[in-house]
Every structure is written in structure tokens, then in C-alpha cells.
Amino acid sequence: xxxxxxxxxxxxxxxxxxxxxxxxxxxxxxxxxxxxxxxxxxxxxxxxxxxxxxxxxxxxxxxxxxxxxxxxxxxxxxxxxxxxxxxxxxxxxxxxxxxxxxxxxxxxxxxxxxxxxxxxxxxxxxxxxxxxxxxxxxxxxxxxxxxxxxxxxxxxxxxxxxxxxxxxxxxxxxxxxxxxxxxxxxxxxxxxxxxxxxxxxxxxxxxxxxxxxxxxxxxxxxxxxxxxxxxxxxxxxxxxxxxxxxxxxxxxxxxxxxxxxxxxxxxxxxxxxxxxxxxxxxxxxxxxxxxxxxxxxxxxxxxxxxxxxxxxxxxxxxxxxxxxxxxxxxxxxxxxxxxxxxxxxxxxxxxxxxxxxxxxxxxx
Amino acid sequence: xxxxxxxxxxxxxxxxxxxxxxxxxxxxxxxxxxxxxxxxxxxxxxxxxxxxxxxxxxxxxxxxxxxxxxxxxxxxxxxxxxxxxxxxxxxxxxxxxxxxxxxxxxxxxxxxx
Numbered sequence: 001x002x003x004x005x006x007x008x009x010x011x012x013x014x015x016x017x018x019x020x021x022x023x024x025x026x027x028x029x030x031x032x033x034x035x036x037x038x039x040x041x042x043x044x045x046x047x048x049x050x051x052x053x054x055x056x057x058x059x060x061x062x063x064x065x066x067x068x069x070x071x072x073x074x075x076x077x078x079x080x081x082x083x084x085x086x087x088x089x090x091x092x093x094x095x096x097x098x099x100x101x102x103x104x105x106x107x108x109x110x111x112x113x114x115x116x117x118x119x120x121x122x123x124x125x126x127x128x129x130x131x132x133x134x135x136x137x138x139x140x141x142x143x144x145x146x147x148x149x150x151x152x153x154x155x156x157x158x159x160x161x162x163x164x165x166x167x168x169x170x171x172x173x174x175x176x177x178x179x180x181x182x183x184x185x186x187x188x189x190x191x192x193x194x195x196x197x198x199x200x201x202x203x204x205x206x207x208x209x210x211x212x213x214x215x216x217x218x219x220x221x222x223x224x225x226x227x228x229x230x231x232x233x234x235x236x237x238x239x240x241x242x243x244x245x246x247x248x249x250x251x252x253x254x255x256x257x258x259x260x261x262x263x264x265x266x267x268x269x270x271x272x273x274x275x276x277x278x279x280x281x282x283x284x285x286x287x288x289x290x291x292x293x294x295x296x297x298x299x300x301x302x303x304x305x306x307x308x309x310x311x312x313x314x315x316x317x318x319x320x321x322x323x324x325x326x327x328x329x330x331x332x333x334x335x336x337x338x339x340x341x342x343x344x345x346x347x348x349x350x351x352x353x354x355x356x357x358x359x360x361x362x363x364x
Numbered sequence: 365x366x367x368x369x370x371x372x373x374x375x376x377x378x379x380x381x382x383x384x385x386x387x388x389x390x391x392x393x394x395x396x397x398x399x400x401x402x403x404x405x406x407x408x409x410x411x412x413x414x415x416x417x418x419x420x421x422x423x424x425x426x427x428x429x430x431x432x433x434x435x436x437x438x439x440x441x442x443x444x445x446x447x448x449x450x451x452x453x454x455x456x457x458x459x460x461x462x463x464x465x466x467x468x469x470x471x472x473x474x475x476x477x
Contacts, residue, residue, distance in 0.1 A: 182420035182421060182423070182424060183387065183420060183421055184387065225424065225427070226431075230424055230428070231424075232420075232423075232424065234456065253455065253456040253457060254455065255455055273454070273457050273460070274457055275456065275457040275458070275460060275461055276423075276456050276457070279423075279427050279456075279457075279458075279461060280460075280461050315417075317448070
């Protein structure tokens, strides 16, 4: 195909300034340009950007250009204008990527050439699509029967590569697993999706899916890092047998799953030392077994649930997360939802760096 | 993330890493670390006493370095790892794949056996 040559003289493309309003309160996400004139933001119909919520003041704040910078000024709002986690007391200059919180709404300030912004938006859309693909593979909660399951999944903006699943292998045996692919982005999501597909439909020829060590070895055989663009993944895989009440499990490079039993103070760590899948060819993966008392609950979660940074800059670890498991249930919320709210509350404001996957399985 | 190369006659090359080996930093140092490992005349030691964090891509870099050395009939050993990083190595079983030792003397002894 013939293409007309691009004009050889590059014309300086002007810098544009935008606010990306994230979806909230039933409003879809959208992008608003900040032009040369001031932009008022508020609940009132006369505002340039209307945010319909009782927690947003009628005239809440105003954005105005000062040379090439955008200055935000709070207009005496009731709940304040929060910029990157701090309520502003005086007009503030926005840095690219700044997050403004007004009531339930989050606005992200960006600037750049229109073509660059459009390209970034396209990449973000691709990532969102990759994330939705992984989400579509997640199982439905199970409300009845000898094993009940529910979960909460919060993908990060740049997709962390988490995946999980569970289901009956046959009449007596129930499999459950959670994986986390190295790195971020669409590549990690795609690898997560291919592994999830294999595990969902048990399509590793010649592999006994009731044997955790065999499953890990088969995955390791299939997904060597050198053949997967340098990506590898960690996984916890377990199989519960209702006849023996035994849970056989294997863990490849991941932190433990935890089992809490009524009457016991601390949850028990279920862990076996094995390398992550893809790191070591022909590794002899090992498994372990644990008895599952009636009323036991298994917690499976990704490291995104505990490797979080707090508002005061501390890096939390697994040890900070574990005490949450022993806390009382939250009325009206599932256990994974309760944990997610605790994690969200402990983390600094803004989106989290990694996917958060929280799965609970209850054994009657 | 800093990488300093210490080379002395008759001793294995030592790469002194300092900082956080997170995704962004790993991307920055990956090429140079791999180039040093490739051109090293013998075994390679990695001094990680100054590394406070190793992410999943950092793990990948260490494994790639060890594999590259292995293919050339040489070895990589790591020493001086901080407790939080040691915990990550243990979880992912990196310490079963690459020798991780308390200090340089132990790393040298291990690599020469």
C-alpha cells in the first residue's frame, strides 16, 4: 500500500492538560481538558466539571493555568480538596500524575502532547482488556456443599499477573490454586490466563490433577522461563479429598496459604519449599498433606495483599497481614471483602502497586 | 541501584549491588550485570549487603546471571544478603538454585569447591 510521506517539517505540537475522572458513583470514567480559561469543579450545575455527590460542595475547587502549570484552589469546600493524600490549605501546583480526591471521586492530572496522551490511553485500554480477560476466567463463588468458596480480586492499574481458581476434579476431590506471574502488564496477564485455562480444563496430558507435586512438575516442564519471554510464576496448588479429609498441597515459590481452625488461636501456615515455576528445569517438586477439621477455613492470597506501602511510607510484610486473619467477621461482608477493606485502609491513598487476590475456602 | 565491579588478580569478579532491585531498577542494571557476568574470566560473586529489596524481575536477573555463568562452565555465588531479602530468596527457593552465603570468605570457599 502506498502511503503519502509525512510532512518533513515537524510542527511543534502544543502541550495539553487533562483531568482523567475515574469511574465512581455510577459515572463512567472520562477525560476533561483544562483549557486556557479556569475550570470550576463542583456539585452545582453551573460548574465546568459537575461531580454529583453530596460529599462534593456546590463550588468545590477551581483549576487555572499559570503559564505551563495548572494550579488548583479549594473554594472553601466542606470536605476539602485532597491532592496526593493531603488536604490543600493554599493554591497548589499540580504535578503530572497528581491524584485529586473530591468526595467519592478521583481525578488524575496529566499533561503532554495530544498524540502521546492518546497513545498512553490506548495502552491503558489494552491493559484494561487484558485485566478483564483474566477476570472472566475467575470462578463463581460456591455457596453450598462440603467446600464453600468466595473471593475478592482487585487488579492494579498496570495488571500484576495474579490468577486463581478452584473446582471439583471428580465426585470427591476439590482443587484450589492461586498464582502470580513475575512482572506487570499485558504479558504477565496473558501468561496468567494461559495457565488458568490449563488448570481449569485439566489440559496437561498425562498429569494427575489430584497430585499437587505432579501438577507443579508438569507446569514447570511446560513453562520454562527461557521459553516464556523471561517470565515465571509462583503458585500454590492444593487438592482436598472429602473421604479422607486430607488436603494435599504443593507450593512453588509462593508464601504459604493459611488454615484457621475454630478454637485455635493462630492460623497454620501451609508451605513446602520449591522454586517458582520456570526457574529450574526438571525440579523434583515436593508436596505435603494436612488434615482438615470440620469448620476449617483456608486463606489463599497474593503478595499484593500484604506487600503494601502505608501512608507514612512503611513497607508492610506478611507478618503485618496475618493478624487480620484472626479478626471477627464483618456483618454484611464476605471474609475476602473484610480483608480487602483492611488492606485498602492500611495502604497509602491511590491505586495499589500490585494485584490483590483474596480467596477463602470453608470446609464443612 | 548501583553496580560496582571489583576485580583483582587471581580473585573472582565481585559485583557489589546497592539499592532496591525493583522492576524499574532491574531494567536499568540488567544489561550491565549480564555483560559483566558474560565477560568475567572465572566465577562471579555478588555482594548484596546493600540491597534492601528484590522484586520478581530482580529474581529473574539473578537466575539469568547464574544460568549464563553455568553455560560457560562458571558459577555465581551471592553473599551478605539482608534478612528481608533472605526471606524472599527462601520463599521462592532461590537459595536452592544459587549458593547464598553469609559473607565473602564463605562465598569464595563455596565457589572454589
